[in-house]
């Protein structure tokens with residue numbers, strides 16, 4: 001089970017969790033996405049035009065229905081399923097014990113469970129981190145992105161939690177070259193944790209999310225390749241990082 005966290009909003013957590021989930025589900029694994037953006041859900045809109053989230057996490061936590069009845073399959077991929085956030089209840093309605101029970105049950109039925117976290121609720125964040133086997137902080141390499149990602153990382157530092165990595169998203173090589181963004185070496189030095197992926201800024205993810213489709217794992221697009229590589233690294237393979245600089249033959253050293 002993996003938590004997707006960030007210090008700033010809109011950095012790509014939901015899109016990354018959804019599409020990584022899609023990659024695994026298309027390989028025949030069962031994947032459950034749990035949207036914890038209580039009161040402001042997003043993932044239900046990204047599951048395809050025909051998908052209507054009529055049930056949500058609160059129905060399961062309150063014992064009204066079973067997890068497997070509440071989980072909604074993606075329109076293009078049966079094995080990618082969503083437990084939607086509640087539209088009306090906020091994060092304070094999630095009780096620790098009931099949440100643990102839900103996760104216990106989810107672990108029995110799914111190969112991967114991805115928690116898509118909102119920005120801002122520390123209580124929810126800590127609950128998710130404690131329940132997860134691993135956490136991925138998603139960050140842009142903008143000044144604010146890095147500072148806020150570091151704030152989130154400080155929770156792991158303080159509690160000496162090692163099971164955490166980082167994904168840099170929306171990376172623009174042209175702005176790194178112009179010195180607007182720091183280099184990837186500089187940014188990764190700020191975080192003494194593994195970099196699990198570097199995803200370029202590209203329309204591919206944007207378009208897929210707007211259309212309610214999943215990116216194709218065999219796509220030649222760099223963001224799709226970067227996501228595929230993250231999925232393989234999480235499965236234990238050693239994969240070099242893709243070269244974001246199309247004009248250079250040098251591969252980034254991670």
Ligand SMILES: Nc1ncnc2c1ncn2[C@@H]1O[C@H](COP(=O)(O)OP(=O)(O)OP(=O)(O)O)[C@@H](O)[C@H]1O
Pocket residue numbers: 006008009010011012013014015016037042117118119169170171199200201202203205206207209210223
């Ligand atoms: N690598 C990328 N290149 C271009 N656009 C991207 C990339 N990653 C995500 N986006 C776009 O950025 C927007 C925000 O993405 P997303 O909703 O996944 O972020 P989030 O971190 O989950 O946001 P929130 O904090 O509001 O939950 C979306 O429109 C998405 O398509």
Ligand SMILES: [Mg+2]
Pocket residue numbers: 013014015037042116117
């Ligand atoms: Mg989101």
